[in-house]
Amino acid sequence: MSSIRIHNLSKVYADGTHAVKGIDLTIRDGEFIVLVGPSGCGKSTLLRMIAGLETITTGDLYIGEQRVNQLEPAQRDIAMVFQNYALYPHMTVYQNMAYGLKNRGWQKSAIEERVRKTAQMLEIEHHLTRKPKALSGGQRQRVAMGRALVREPAAFLLDEPLSNLDAKLRVQMRVEIKQLQRRLQTTSLYVTHDQLEAMTLGDRLVVLNQGQIEQVGAPLEVYQRPETLFVASFIGSPNMNLIPVQAINHPLNQAALATLPQQTDILGVRPDKLLLQPPTTPHIQFECSMTLFEPAGAESHLYMRLCSDEHNLVMRVESMSELFQQPSFTVYAEIQHLHPFNQSSGKRTDS
Amino acid sequence: MVENDRWSRMLAHAILILGVALVIFPVYVAIIASTHDGQTFLSGTLPLLPGTQAWQNYTTVIFEGRSRAGTPPIAQMLWNSFIMAMTIALGKIAISLLSAFAIVYFRFPFRMFFFWIIFMTLMLPVEVRIVPTFQVVADLGMLNSFAGLSIPLIASATATFLFRQFFMTIPEEMLEAARMDGAGPLKFFRDILLPLSITNIAALFVIMFIYGWNQYLWPLLITTDPGYYTIVMGIQRMVTGGDSEPLWHLVMATVVIAALPPILVILFMQRLFVKGLTETEK
Known part of the structure; x- marks a missing residue:
């Protein structure tokens, strides 16, 4: 667990697209931050820069006290949940969850213990021997969460993890993610374009528009006192x-x-x-x-x-x-x- | 939709049966011919019913070979063919998996240039480059060796292209997830890509094994030592070699035996083969 500090972070793609324009943000230890904005606002790019999947054009990124700009994703001590889960289809649930630990040179017994513990927490221990194909959408979602949780990372990155679920399941998983985060107290960064998800999940919201931060604040604060016209029209339903x-x-x-x-x-x-x-x-x-x-x-x-x-x-x-x-x-x-x-x-x- | 009345169905079946008959007939003749004795063929007419010499013909071919034609016993040639086909099939798969991996997952200068070079060689069959290739192999002293038989045929644009297409259907998040899980490029290749490609590999193995097994011109050119004769070219030697009339009954028995391994490969790998060509696992 640790804080994440982002200082003047920018991303310019090879084709000249300026996706993220000088973002400053400090995420406190154990905080649940939601990045919200319309599609193309740079929220996913920002998350992927923190994950290490996109290079940082300019600016500094600190996880804990360490500057991690140049580190490989695996060295940053973070875990990510992908929108389409990205489970390894040929591996069982157990193998999916154990893979990251195995690559880090863990002992077999230690892996076993950790995977079982995590699976129990997510109520997927009965599915450990099954392959992702045999699971329902909600179960896959849990496995994806499990694969990230099992490493007990310093920070948790979630890229629209609920957008592939049906409406009912989405509400249920939303509640569970919130409870889980409360319990584990892991610094979390959650990307969504759904303002209802953003409002209900986050300790603080970061509203992004065209690669820039429009407003940062607690959900109700943002709702009750939008600082810009964009935030005013984006947060709240109906508009x-x-x-x-x-x-x-x-x-x-x-x-x-x-x-x-x-x-x-x-x-x-x-x-x-x-x-x-x-x-x-x-x-x-x-x-x-x-x-x-x-x-x-x-x-x-x-x-x-x-x-x-x-x-x-x-x-x-x-x-x-x-x-x-x-x-x-x-x-x-x-x-x-x-x-x-x-x-x-x-x-x-x-x- | 197609009309489904009785006559059009009968017509369709008639055409199909005719097509099948055209393909089956020569095979049938070969099998029949391998059951007669040598005298039958001298009369000039081919019998269409099985003879009585099957057992004797096949044992002669398998255990004695045709010393007069300068070909080794058939077991030796089958083994040579098997080694050659296996080396070519496995080599092709290994090389093209790696090159497709490089082309899809790494950004290096002239990446697309190399891809197109590989793609263009698709249009060049072995026969086109056979003279320069022979020169190279001869200069390297690889005539009359398994290396000479297989290595020049291993590079494969077709397989590289197929694997490239398959790799491109694997979602990028899979690579990213593996990176987050601490898997380097080679680990990703071994732990994720390889298991996911298994059906494609099986399909290509079948195709490439048969391709290697059926090589005719190339082994004919580079082997002069009967110890390296392959079965397919061995048949040719049996027909042309020797002073007497070709012993057609023995040739046909050899032909039937030579056709067996590819058939067996297909039979055993049929399920994976079809899956690999039609299904994409997600």
């Missing part, structure tokens, strides 16, 4: 509504809008913070018309359009209301729940 100030700039809102920081031209508001009844606190209001009602069980999503400029919004509601049948209805949002942004800088204006 945060981003309303141009000029679209709601009518007399009823003048007083409320005047309290916003300078330079604010975009207002973000979460779908669950939109109201149908006027609140008592200072608020803004605007006329909308319904475009689609999407019932989803416990909550439903109401898609609507601003009457003033055709801007699309989404709102979380309890149920279908009579109100929505009317050509237009009024929606309210409290000032305290608004996220003010500046369009051109992409940054929050109230910081």
Whole structure:
């Protein structure tokens, strides 16, 4: 177990693609960090640079106190779980898990003991003699985890490990990974494009966009106070509504809008913070018309359009209301729940 | 889809049966001919029913050979052929596995250039380069040796190409996982690539064994010592050598025996062979 320090790390591919642009990040010992971002944001490249599977163009990478830029993956004392598991198809589960230990010159008895212990922890001890082909997706996932865990590495790298599972299994494995990490206290780095996974798993989130860090913080902190427009639109489902100030700039809102920081031209508001009844606190209001009602069980999503400029919004509601049948209805949002942004800088204006 | 009525099916079968008959007939004649005595052939007509001399013909061929034709007993030639075919098959597989490994997994200057060179030699059969190759082998003093028989035929573009294609279907994560597990290139090759290629190796072994076994022109050129005659060229010697009429009944018996090993190889490795050509294990 150890910390990982990343200093000004960059990756430029041979074809000139600048995949990772000067990233600084310190991962504390035992911390669970989730790298999240849309595809092509450089999150996998960053992970693979830490793993040693991609060379580092510039910058420094420390695992523990050691600078590991030039070390082979196997020498870095890390383990990785791959998206497609990459289990060796011709080896049994036992052999798959033992292979890394064998290559490190472990004694047979020590390997046996460690593999059994790990298999027990992951509840795959009954499958040790089977080949990966004979296992279900979830079981393969466990074996892949086991192969990484068995070495008790300093850090754990997971590259979208759940994306090949069906939705139900994904939720179950997510919980298990979280519990496992809590128990083992191994420094972990988890890459995903699924913001729900990111929110639920990580001690801290690192939101990446175009090879750069947009925001680092605890999941709720990132959710409640996105620092940039990108984070605001990326984290949260359904997406945060981003309303141009000029679209709601009518007399009823003048007083409320005047309290916003300078330079604010975009207002973000979460779908669950939109109201149908006027609140008592200072608020803004605007006329909308319904475009689609999407019932989803416990909550439903109401898609609507601003009457003033055709801007699309989404709102979380309890149920279908009579109100929505009317050509237009009024929606309210409290000032305290608004996220003010500046369009051109992409940054929050109230910081 | 194809019409499935009675007549078209019968027609299809008729064509297939005719095709099979065309292929089987010469084999049948050879087998029949090997069961008659030498006199039968002098009359000029080939019998189409089995004779009575089978046992005697085969024992003569196997245990006595034809000293007059200057060929060794058949066992010696079978052994020579076996050694040659095995060396060629195993050598080809070893060389092409390694070269495919190098081409797929290592980045070195002119990698694609070398690949294309190898690929282009696919178009050159042994016969095209046989004179220069003979010169080289002669200068190296490898005439009349197993080395001379097999080494020049070992380099194989076909096998290299097949292994290259197979290696490229193995997900890259497999290599990366092995790297994380502390396996160097050779360990990766031995522990991962080799076991994964086993069906391909079996398929190629069958093809290459038969290729080596059926070599005719090359052994004919470089062996003058009967101790190194292979069975396929030995048959030729039996026909042309000696002063008398060829003893067709014995030649045919030899032919039938010579055809057996490739058939056995196919029979035993059929399952792996088909798997190797059709299935890709993931």
